[in-house]
Amino acid sequence: MSTTTTKRPRRNQGSKWCRPSTRLAIYLRDGLACAYCGHSVEDGASLTLDHLRPYDLGGSNETTNLVTCCHRCNSARGKRPVAAFARSVAEYLDHGAAAAEIVRHVRACARRALPREQARELVASRGSVARVLAGGVS
Numbered sequence: 001m002s003t004t005t006t007k008r009p010r011r012n013q014g015s016k017w018c019r020p021s022t023r024l025a026i027y028l029r030d031g032l033a034c035a036y037c038g039h040s041v042e043d044g045a046s047l048t049l050d051h052l053r054p055y056d057l058g059g060s061n062e063t064t065n066l067v068t069c070c071h072r073c074n075s076a077r078g079k080r081p082v083a084a085f086a087r088s089v090a091e092y093l094d095h096g097a098a099a100a101e102i103v104r105h106v107r108a109c110a111r112r113a114l115p116r117e118q119a120r121e122l123v124a125s126r127g128s129v130a131r132v133l134a135g136g137v138s
Contacts, residue, residue: 017061018049018061018066020123020128020129021116021119021120021123022063022114022116022119023049023129024119024122024123024129024132025063025114025115025116025118025119026049026063026066026067026068026114027047027068027129027133028114028115028118028119028137029068029109029112029113029114029115030067030068030109030112031068032047032068032133032137033045033068034047034068034069034070034073035050035067035068035069035105035106035109035110036050036069036070036073036077036085036086036089036102036106037070037072037073037089037093038093039070039072039073041133045070045071046070046071047068047069047070047071047133048068048069048070048071048074049066049067049068049069050066050067050068050069050073050074050077051065051066052065052066052067052082052106052107052110053065054079056079057079063110063114064110064111065110066110067106067109067110068109073085073089076088082103082106082107083099083103086099086100086102086103086106087099089102090102122137
């Protein structure tokens with residue numbers, strides 16, 4: 001008897017996995033700042049989105065699995081669990097925030113409602129998320 005193993009197809013997000021207005025709505029929901037370290041657009045942060053459960057490990061692109069993240073934190077986290085990464089952030093920030101507080105903040109960000117309409121209007125009026133971030137949100 002032969003056994004056939006089927007290879008699970010690789011999940012590929014491609015370059016357009018998130019609509020610009022949804023990306024901006026997540027950034028706005030999270031206060032235009034990294035959910036982990038707090039680095040903000042005003043501080044010069046380059047914002048990205050981070051999957052709480054990594055996409056490669058079966059995480060979805062649902063907004064409740066995404067938080068705003070600065071490029072530094074996103075690159076540093078990799079596929080580490082949120083709690084493990086929060087311990088590292090608490091150590092390198094050294095500003096008195098405990099890892100548990102960072103985890104609570106990250107989870108709270110993911111649960112908040114998205115300001116979708118505000119994001120749509122801003123992208124429509126300015127043409128892109130980058131222009132919205134460069135021009136500030138008012």
